[in-house]
Amino acid sequence: MHDSILTHAKSRYLWISIGLSVVSIALYLWHDPGVAPNGGTWLGYTLGTIAALIIVLLLLFGIRKRSYSTTLGSTRGWLSAHIYLGTTLILLVLLHCGFQFGWNLHTFALVLMLIVIFSGFFGVYAYLRYPTLMTRNRESATRDAMLEEIQEIDQNALALADGIAPEIHAVVLRSIENTKLGGGVWTQLRARDGSDIAIARIRAAIEKRETQLGAAPAPMQAGQTIIAMVDFLAGRADDKQSEALRKLIDILSRKRSLATRVARDIQYQAIMEIWLYFHVPLSIALLAALIGHIISVFFYW
Amino acid sequence: MRWLIRRVLKKGKSSISYEDDTHYGEILTIGRASDQAIFLPDLRAALNHASVTAIGNGKYRVESLIIAGIRVNGEITYSITVGAGAVIELGSTRLTLLDARGDYDAAVEVSSIDKSEQAAMLSKRKKPTSLSETWISKRWPSWLGFIVVLTLGLLLPAATHVVPGLNTVLRYSPLPSTAFWNPGEIDAAHQFFATDCTRCHQHAFLMVRDTACTSCHVKTKAHADPAKFNIPALGDARCGTCHQDHNGQRGMISKDQRLCADCHADLKDRTKGASQIADIADFGDAHPQFHVNLPGWTAAGEFMPKSMPWASGLKENSGLKFNHEKHLKTDGLNTPNGRKVLTCENCHQTDAAGAAMKPIAFETMCHECHQLGFDTLAPDREVPHANVEAVTYTLDEFYARRGLEGGYADARAPTIVQERRRPGSPPLSRQEQVEALAWARDRAREAARTLFTGKACVTCHSISPPAAGESTWRVAPVRVSGIWYVDANFVHAKHATKACVDCHEGALTSQASNDLLIPGIDNCRECHGGAHASGKVASTCIACHAYHRSPLLTLDKQQ
Numbered sequence: 086m087h088d089s090i091l092t093h094a095k096s097r098y099l100w101i102s103i104g105l106s107v108v109s110i111a112l113y114l115w116h117d118p119g120v121a122p123n124g125g126t127w128l129g130y131t132l133g134t135i136a137a138l139i140i141v142l143l144l145l146f147g148i149r150k151r152s153y154s155t156t157l158g159s160t161r162g163w164l165s166a167h168i169y170l171g172t173t174l175i176l177l178v179l180l181h182c183g184f185q186f187g188w189n190l191h192t193f194a195l196v197l198m199l200i201v202i203f204s205g206f207f208g209v210y211a212y213l214r215y216p217t218l219m220t221r222n223r224e225s226a227t228r229d230a231m232l233e234e235i236q237e238i239d240q241n242a243l244a245l246a247d248g249i250a251p252e253i254h255a256v257v258l259r260s261i262e263n264t265k266l267g268g269g270v271w272t273q274l275r276a277r278d279g280s281d282i283a284i285a286r287i288r289a290a291i292e293k294r295e296t297q298l299g300a301a302p303a304p305m306q307a308g309q310t311i312i313a314m315v316d317f318l319a320g321r322a323d324d325k326q327s328e329a330l331r332k333l334i335d336i337l338s339r340k341r342s343l344a345t346r347v348a349r350d351i352q353y354q355a356i357m358e359i360w361l362y363f364h365v366p367l368s369i370a371l372l373a374a375l376i377g378h379i380i381s382v383f384f385y386w
Numbered sequence: 387m388r389w390l391i392r393r394v395l396k397k398g399k400s401s402i403s404y405e406d407d408t409h410y411g412e413i414l415t416i417g418r419a420s421d422q423a424i425f426l427p428d429l430r431a432a433l434n435h436a437s438v439t440a441i442g443n444g445k446y447r448v449e450s451l452i453i454a455g456i457r458v459n460g461e462i463t464y465s466i467t468v469g470a471g472a473v474i475e476l477g478s479t480r481l482t483l484l485d486a487r488g489d490y491d492a493a494v495e496v497s498s499i500d501k502s503e504q505a506a507m508l509s510k511r512k513k514p515t516s517l518s519e520t521w522i523s524k525r526w527p528s529w530l531g532f533i534v535v536l537t538l539g540l541l542l543p544a545a546t547h548v549v550p551g552l553n554t555v556l557r558y559s560p561l562p563s564t565a566f567w568n569p570g571e572i573d574a575a576h577q578f579f580a581t582d583c584t585r586c587h588q589h590a591f592l593m594v595r596d597t598a599c600t601s602c603h604v605k606t607k608a609h610a611d612p613a614k615f616n617i618p619a620l621g622d623a624r625c626g627t628c629h630q631d632h633n634g635q636r637g638m639i640s641k642d643q644r645l646c647a648d649c650h651a652d653l654k655d656r657t658k659g660a661s662q663i664a665d666i667a668d669f670g671d672a673h674p675q676f677h678v679n680l681p682g683w684t685a686a687g688e689f690m691p692k693s694m695p696w697a698s699g700l701k702e703n704s705g706l707k708f709n710h711e712k713h714l715k716t717d718g719l720n721t722p723n724g725r726k727v728l729t730c731e732n733c734h735q736t737d738a739a740g741a742a743m744k745p746i747a748f749e750t751m752c753h754e755c756h757q758l759g760f761d762t763l764a765p766d767r768e769v770p771h772a773n774v775e776a777v778t779y780t781l782d783e784f785y786a787r788r789g790l791e792g793g794y795a796d797a798r799a800p801t802i803v804q805e806r807r808r809p810g811s812p813p814l815s816r817q818e819q820v821e822a823l824a825w826a827r828d829r830a831r832e833a834a835r836t837l838f839t840g841k842a843c844v845t846c847h848s849i850s851p852p853a854a855g856e857s858t859w860r861v862a863p864v865r866v867s868g869i870w871y872v873d874a875n876f877v878h879a880k881h882a883t884k885a886c887v888d889c890h891e892g893a894l895t896s897q898a899s900n901d902l903l904i905p906g907i908d909n910c911r912e913c914h915g916g917a918h919a920s921g922k923v924a925s926t927c928i929a930c931h932a933y934h935r936s937p938l939l940t941l942d943k944q945q
Contacts, residue, residue: 119640119641119642119644119645120630120633120640121633121634123570123633124569125630185570187568187569187570187571189566189567189568189569190539190540190562190566190567193539228515243430244429247429251432251433251452252452254432254433254452255453255454256453256454258430258432258452258454259452259453259454259455261454262454262455262462265513266513266515267512267513267514267515267516267519268513268514269514269520270517270520270521270522273514273515273516273517273520351515351516354516354517355516355517358516359517361524362517362522362524362527365524365528366524366527366528366530366531369528369529369532370528370531370532370535372532373531373532373533373534373535373536373539373540374535374539376536376540377535377536377540378539380540381540381543381544382567382569384544384547384567384587384590384591385567385587385590386587386592
């Protein structure tokens with residue numbers, strides 16, 4: 086069976102986490118501190134210490150995954166432990182605090198920790214789901230290869246269009262300008278190539294110009310280079326031209342499918358990365374909250 | 387109109403030459419068609435791609451003639467008015483619009499963009515394709531989060547410990563104060579200084595000292611002398627060992643049985659015999675029979691209760707004669723005020739705290755029926771209760787006055803006593819006075835004897851006649867121990883849901899006052915069990931016993 090991050094080393098860390106959870110729950114149920122369960126009993130201190138050490142271990146993963154030379158376990162093993170121990174933390178910390186919450190630094194640290202962990206859950210989901218989608222989407226090409234092919238198609242399309250009619254050449258030129266892959270955070274996440282805005286701008290400009298010329302505004306569908314060509318084809322092409330046009334439509338279709346796939350590739354990659362922009366800074370903030378929590382508790386012991 | 391078209395020709399690496407050309411016409415056309423003013427043999431240009439019109443004042447109007455638009459100053463546009471210096475890029479050609487010069491009305495410089503520059507421009511125009519190329523970052527939010535959380539969560543509240551007054555300022559500001567550290571609600575009794583952490587937490591990184599507690603709780607008694615009993619756990623115990631705050635308003639009194647049982651389970655061994663208290667670990671199954679305090683007196687007559695284990699059938703000697711059954715008849719008693727049914731509450735009433743029973747009071751509980759009258763001719767007159775000497779005085783004085791005033795309608799009395807004296811009558815002669823007072827003394831003694839031995843006192847009390855040569859009757863002392871179980875805090879009011887006889891069994895049928903109607907431990911265990919009892923009221927030690935009960939030591943002095 087494929088050894089995923091969840092099943093690494095025969096799910097070693099899953100079993101460690103289950104063991105830790107079962108022991109913690111058993112201790113919590115058995116322990117009778119005489120007062121309401123809280124972080125200040127011996128079990129509270131014990132669970133708190135374990136949880137704090139686990140948090141430090143999970144934070145070290147950020148260092149470990151950058152240390153390519155180390156031999157201290159595989160990155161995959163560390164990630165597997167990171168996921169399972171991180172999940173176990175929810176239980177350990179809830180038992181540590183005895184389910185006591187308040188508007189204070191301690192509960193703040195807990196909430197931060199939960200946000201970090203749940204953002205991590207999204208990361209697990211993304212790492213399990215998107216690599217497969219990404220591979221399927223690329224159809225065994227690389228993104229660079231797809232981009233190169235788009236450039237080649239652009240060159241060929243221009244040459245072809247030039248042999249047909251100046252209007253077609255202009256449409257192809259516009260198509261090249263409009264193909265903008267990538268963009269801001271939102272654009273990447275929504276798999277937009279940004280052409281919609283450009284198209285709207287172009288359409289507005291065309292309408293304006295054609296109104297000035299007194300001609301009826303041509304109904305332009307959003308960025309539909311191909312539709313424009315089909316209009317042309319139906320209108321006034323001779324056999325030779327229509328042959329060339331068909332070829333042009335073929336390669337432009339190919340280009341559009343490539344552009345869509347590149348945009349999707351960028352989207353998948355962005356989804357796989359975006360959660361880290363929450364997970365990592367919040368985990369560092371959690372470290373500060375944890376330091377504050379521990380020091381404040383013993384400051385006013 | 388004359389256009390100057392200046393072509394820049396690059397020869398080699400740094401050598402540049404210009405080739406000027408003149409174009410006549412209003413409009414400068416740009417495109418791949420051969421009829422264009424600026425002819426660009428580049429597939430990226432349309433046949434008639436764009437036009438530039440000089441509109442005077444050094445301004446030019448650039449218009450795209452195809453739907454792909456034209457890139458002016460880096461932006462795709464369809465129509466734009468620009469000044470000199472504007473740059474039009476089309477394929478590998480760059481057109482720079484210049485100020486009119488010489489006798490030309492307009493000027494444009496045409497240069498080629500080499501391959502490396504084109505690639506650079508392309509990559510510059512390229513949009514980010516990964517998040518790391520966008521503005522978002524992990525590094526600076528991490529630093530920001532770390533510093534903000536550490537400052538607001540730790541450093542600022544900690545600073546209040548060394549900067550006087552800062553905490554007050556922070557509490558009235560939106561910034562976090564030490565209240566942000568408060569792990570749980572403070573006990574209700576401590577709420578009034580809850581905003582001042584240092585009232586209890588006097589030293590940073592040290593547990594709360596007992597002196598912080600005893601600064602208010604000055605009179606709190608210690609438990610026992612740790613030196614005498616040699617129990618380290620007793621000496622090492624802090625106030626906070628049992629009393630932990632920040633656990634809500636419900637209070638800080640720990641009811642944990644182990645706090646007591648850890649030592650008391652084997653106290654004799656633990657103290658090497660210094661303590662003789664029986665081993666106790668759990669009310670339900672490891673608690674000895676109660677020791678009841680029975681009334682007793684020393685040889686000198688001083689009250690000295692005797693403590694002994696409760697046992698079924700144990701007798702007490704309170705000195706009182708009382709028949710419960712007779713008084714608690716269900717069909718009632720004849721009283722001067724009609725028929726009355728008595729219940730326990732008629733005589734046994736709790737104190738204001740609802741805890742113990744108040745002492746029985748003759749005046750309010752017995753007197754209605756048991757009146758202390760002594761003379762049928764004066765039925766309203768009574769002797770006082772409980773003061774034997776006053777009884778004698780009262781009788782002596784009553785009859786002396788009757789004798790001297792006369793008008794006492796008793797056929798057995800001397801004439802002088804029976805005779806009613808009228809206003810204006812001469813005073814009694816010496817002889818008459820002696821006779822009247824002699825009668826009075828005898829009559830008083832007779833009345834006393836009747837009271838003590840006949841109808842009144844002896845009903846409830848043990849009476850001894852006056853010793854030879856004395857006139858004072860002796861009444862045996864009457865007293866119950868008051869608190870039967872001195873070491874337990876029993877509260878009657880908390881048991882108000884039960885009937886009296888549920889615990890005081892036999893009270894309705896007891897005929898003798900020496901029946902001990904106080905229940906033993908088995909009675910309590912019918913409802914109460916130890917800390918882990920199931921199906922019963924789980925009762926730990928402090929349900930009945932107090933911890934702070936040393937007769938000699940207080941916590942502040944012990945420190």
